[in-house]
Amino acid sequence: MSTVPGTPTVTVRFWAAAREAAGTETERHAGRTLGGVLDAAVDAHPALATVVKASTFLIDGRSADRSALLEDGSTVEVLPPFAGG
Template identity: 60%
Template sequence: MTTADDRTESTRARITVRYWAAARAAAGLDTEEHSGDTVGDVLAAAVGAHPALEPVVQVASVLLDGRPAAREAPVADGMRLEVLPPFAGG
């Protein structure tokens, strides 16, 4: 039986991550790709690449293919994850 820990980077799902507002500022770009098995894996990879994202990711909402997603939600190749920090204003 293969576990998530046994999978290599090349066998993990490749996800497009889109950053909004403060997440975009922290990452220094608006879109990139990361790999993972779950939303949490993908977010951890993003934080690993951009440590300034950590406090933003802790409070951000995430959408997976346009729907709210928990950190435990599984991901598949080609999905889009959007990182939405809290917004203020009106």
């Protein structure tokens, strides 16, 4: 992960199918927006592309969309649709 000085670095947590596609539970990525971090994760794990399209996202426990700005040290959660009840 190369970063531009001043670019936030966040922890990305993958849940369920996202974890399976990424092959890991968590990893760190740098980016100014949620979309940028998601793009970096998909670049690192191409199998995530389909999962990310169907997922919802949290930043520090709050719902967010791809345009959301990130702060250094935040936690992003990738939540694919869950089945069951």
